[in-house]
Amino acid sequence: MDTNTLQILWFCLVAVMLTFYVILDGFDIGAGIVSLLIGRDQSRRALVLKSIGPFWDGNEVWLLAGGGCLYFAFPTLYASSFQGFYLPLMMVLWLLMLRGISIEFRNHIVSDLWRPLWDKVFGVASALLAIFYGAALGNVVRGVPLDGQAEFFLPLWTNWQPGSDPGILDWYTVLVGLLAFATLTMHGALWVKLKTEGSLANDSRALARLTAALVLLLTGAVTAASFSLQPQIVRSFTAQPAGLIFPALAVAGLGIVFLRQGDVTQFLGSCVFILGMMTSAAFGLFPYVLPSSTQSGLGLTIQNTAAANYGLSVGLWWWIPGMLLAGSYTWFLYRRFAGKVQLNSGH
Amino acid sequence: MDSALALHRFHFAFTVTYHYLFPQLTMGLALLIVILKGLHLRTGDAHYNDSARFWARIFAINFAMGVVTGIPMEFQFGTNWSRFSKAAGGVIGQTLAMEGVYSFFLESTFLGLFIYGEKILGRTGHFAAACCVFVGSWMSGFFIIATDAWMQHPVGYKLGPQGEILLDSWTALIFNPWTFWQYLHNMIGSVVTAAFVMSSIGALYLLQRKHEEHGRIFVRVGVLAGLVACVLMLFPTGDGQGQNIARYQPATLAAMEGHFETNPAGQGAGVVLLGQPDVEKGKLDNPLIIPEALSFITYKRWNAQVKGLKEFPPDQRPDNIPLLYYSFHIMVGLGTLFIAAMSWATLSLVRGRLYTSKPLLWLLFLLAPFPYIANTAGWMTAEIGRQPWLIYGLMRTSEGASMRVSAGNTMFTLLGFMGMYALLSVLFLFMIWREVEHGPESATPAPDALPQPVPVIGD
Numbered sequence: 001m002d003t004n005t006l007q008i009l010w011f012c013l014v015a016v017m018l019t020f021y022v023i024l025d026g027f028d029i030g031a032g033i034v035s036l037l038i039g040r041d042q043s044r045r046a047l048v049l050k051s052i053g054p055f056w057d058g059n060e061v062w063l064l065a066g067g068g069c070l071y072f073a074f075p076t077l078y079a080s081s082f083q084g085f086y087l088p089l090m091m092v093l094w095l096l097m098l099r100g101i102s103i104e105f106r107n108h109i110v111s112d113l114w115r116p117l118w119d120k121v122f123g124v125a126s127a128l129l130a131i132f133y134g135a136a137l138g139n140v141v142r143g144v145p146l147d148g149q150a151e152f153f154l155p156l157w158t159n160w161q162p163g164s165d166p167g168i169l170d171w172y173t174v175l176v177g178l179l180a181f182a183t184l185t186m187h188g189a190l191w192v193k194l195k196t197e198g199s200l201a202n203d204s205r206a207l208a209r210l211t212a213a214l215v216l217l218l219t220g221a222v223t224a225a226s227f228s229l230q231p232q233i234v235r236s237f238t239a240q241p242a243g244l245i246f247p248a249l250a251v252a253g254l255g256i257v258f259l260r261q262g263d264v265t266q267f268l269g270s271c272v273f274i275l276g277m278m279t280s281a282a283f284g285l286f287p288y289v290l291p292s293s294t295q296s297g298l299g300l301t302i303q304n305t306a307a308a309n310y311g312l313s314v315g316l317w318w319w320i321p322g323m324l325l326a327g328s329y330t331w332f333l334y335r336r337f338a339g340k341v342q343l344n345s346g347h
Numbered sequence: 348m349d350s351a352l353a354l355h356r357f358h359f360a361f362t363v364t365y366h367y368l369f370p371q372l373t374m375g376l377a378l379l380i381v382i383l384k385g386l387h388l389r390t391g392d393a394h395y396n397d398s399a400r401f402w403a404r405i406f407a408i409n410f411a412m413g414v415v416t417g418i419p420m421e422f423q424f425g426t427n428w429s430r431f432s433k434a435a436g437g438v439i440g441q442t443l444a445m446e447g448v449y450s451f452f453l454e455s456t457f458l459g460l461f462i463y464g465e466k467i468l469g470r471t472g473h474f475a476a477a478c479c480v481f482v483g484s485w486m487s488g489f490f491i492i493a494t495d496a497w498m499q500h501p502v503g504y505k506l507g508p509q510g511e512i513l514l515d516s517w518t519a520l521i522f523n524p525w526t527f528w529q530y531l532h533n534m535i536g537s538v539v540t541a542a543f544v545m546s547s548i549g550a551l552y553l554l555q556r557k558h559e560e561h562g563r564i565f566v567r568v569g570v571l572a573g574l575v576a577c578v579l580m581l582f583p584t585g586d587g588q589g590q591n592i593a594r595y596q597p598a599t600l601a602a603m604e605g606h607f608e609t610n611p612a613g614q615g616a617g618v619v620l621l622g623q624p625d626v627e628k629g630k631l632d633n634p635l636i637i638p639e640a641l642s643f644i645t646y647k648r649w650n651a652q653v654k655g656l657k658e659f660p661p662d663q664r665p666d667n668i669p670l671l672y673y674s675f676h677i678m679v680g681l682g683t684l685f686i687a688a689m690s691w692a693t694l695s696l697v698r699g700r701l702y703t704s705k706p707l708l709w710l711l712f713l714l715a716p717f718p719y720i721a722n723t724a725g726w727m728t729a730e731i732g733r734q735p736w737l738i739y740g741l742m743r744t745s746e747g748a749s750m751r752v753s754a755g756n757t758m759f760t761l762l763g764f765m766g767m768y769a770l771l772s773v774l775f776l777f778m779i780w781r782e783v784e785h786g787p788e789s790a791t792p793a794p795d796a797l798p799q800p801v802p803v804i805g806d
């Protein structure tokens with residue numbers, strides 16, 4: 001394959017892996033928020049946790065596998081963005097840690113102090129992670145002040161304006177963070193509704209409806225702000241109107257959430273919405289992967305960050321069989337633990 | 348800039364050292380759990396299955412710790428070693444991505460099935476799940492060692508027009524001659540840790556006179572696996588690894604052995620057992636030396652010449668020679684003691700006296716922390732020995748750090764990790780203590796830890 005095809009192919013593969021991460025880990029992060037918002041008593045929170053029990057760890061692997069592929073396929077992008085987003089990434093790590101141990105350690109001790117403590121940690125860490133991930137995506141869309149060596153470093157905040165000297169947090173990235181929070185809450189609530197019965201499922205349905213409305217509002221606001229802040233998005237969609245399929249997917253997904261009732265259908269609708277949003281962002285920025293907030297010429301593109309041809313093509317040889325295997329384990333696991341969860345008797 | 352570099356180095360060293368306390372147990376334990384499950388399948392003795400379940404619970408806690416402390420490692424390649432990643436990501440990203448795709452999916456899926464799915468999988472299926480966890484974790488170890496091996500002995504690359512390092516041969520990267528011995532040495536080292544921990548808990552139960560049937564199984568499996576693993580650590584894997592260092596990193600060999608002067612022709616170089624290196628004066632204080640042994644170990648000839656440290660220009664020598672020297676000597680010294688202790692225990696086991704021998708049980712119980720020290724010292728030998736290079740001969744450590752991340756920001760996150768890991772340590776020890784207190788009998792985990800498996804219709 002020629003250089004251009006390989007680079008575009010790997011861009012798509014990495015984008016798909018990271019989108020899978022958002023969809024899969026997204027529902028268990030969302031479940032954490034659900035547990036925080038409507039997990040009124042211990043048994044409800046236990047049910048929420050049980051609904052993600054065998055899955056969350058594997059879901060997180062998509063981040064590591066997708067991150068690893070980003071690392072070898074676009075090493076300059078990985079190096080540049082991880083250095084530049086140093087502080088928020090470290091905080092994401094701490095949140096992932098707190099979340100992981102709260103899920104793993106909670107059940108080891110039966111105590112009225114121990115369990116609520118870890119449930120709270122799980123919920124708060126999940127909520128903050130959702131906001132951080134959204135803000136991170138907002139930073140990528142807005143662009144960062146890259147120098148000529150593809151390097152930058154962003155403080156957590158400056159003047160809260162997305163100008164030429166932005167911080168990680170400004171009004172725009174916070175807005176995207178809120179959208180991510182609303183989206184993952186809706187996604188998680190639909191998952192919990194799918195996996196549970198009775199009052200918890202009913203409350204999840206109500207929460208999903210409420211957050212879906214919020215998602216609709218925030219999506220409108222974020223879309224308008226993105227088009228005005230990042231001129232590349234306008235250029236991409238006017239140059240290739242076929243790309244409108246991606247935003248159409250998002251609209252269709254959200255439509256399903258609003259208009260249909262089935263547990264699985266609604267959850268899949270939410271998955272399609274996330275898929276549509278992520279691919280719209282990727283398509284809108286393409287060929288940029290990290291635009292510059294100062295001069296567009298300094299932005300990182302797939303061409304100036306990709307590894308050499310040999311590495312990209314040899315990567316396909318192990319990636320394809322590896323992902324077929326990984327997909328089959330994932331399928332097997334989800335089939336094995338399909339159906340509603342219940343608390344075992346004796347609790 | 349100096350202090351930022353020093354902090355980046357310490358940041359990685361601290362987080363990776365802490366991280367490796369957990370995989371070194373789980374990788375070895377995965378093998379021992381397969382053995383216990385296999386013994387259960389063959390003998391039908393339920394004690395083996397209880398034992399496997401007990402160690403699976405210990406495994407799960409350690410695995411969770413390994414996962415949460417492992418994610419920062421992959422991140423830090425970019426956050427703290429951005430220039431290194433930019434230059435070499437196209438090469439080492441391959442092995443790191445393969446770890447994610449091939450090992451982590453396998454491990455995470457089958458660990459869930461192994462922990463939660465004994466009822467639905469049946470005896471053979473559960474054994475198979477244990478095997479998958481073992482394969483996943485040992486593959487994971489392979490990809491990490493292959494990555495480190497490339498930094499120790501870069502192969503299969505070419506330099507691009509701007510000096511970037513490009514992958515030239517994937518097979519050379521995977522079949523790096525450095526990887527073979529380092530992989531085996533490292534993995535068997537993790538079996539040493541697991542075996543010592545297992546026999547330690549077994550000895551504790553026998554000393555406490557509780558769970559004695561299981562205690563005997565732990566001691567028996569731990570001591571036998573421990574003896575075999577300890578011997579394999581010395582020969583052939585330790586020897587093979589030493590050959591690699593002698594061939595590819597002669598300055599490292601001289602520094603870790605405390606060998607300052609090249610030995611004169613016709614007279615072999617000795618192995619230093621004890622002594623304190625005085626780097627400024629270029630000599631060893633209070634040396635206790637076995638004559639000619641270093642020549643023999645390295646080149647299999649009693650009078651072979653081994654280059655002394657002084658033959659290498661100062662900017663080619665490791666930058667912390669005393670620490671390197673002590674790390675190496677602590678590793679080898681402990682390894683030797685381990686062989687002695689496990690031989691004694693095996694002898695006593697064969698004679699049928701081990702389970703009642705108080706001194707030996709106390710020894711086995713108290714030995715548990717030492718493989719952790721030995722494995723850590725071994726990794727310090729490898730990584731300090733590679734200095735001043737980040738990629739041996741290609742990129743210096745000082746050239747690889749993230750230059751845009753200031754010392755203040757690095758200190759901030761370092762302190763954050765220290766606080767987080769202090770908290771994790773307390774929780775971890777508390778959890779492990781509870782499991783050990785609870786013991787291997789009546790092995791039912793807390794009820795709502797178990798998701799309700801539903802049989803798949805149409806399977």
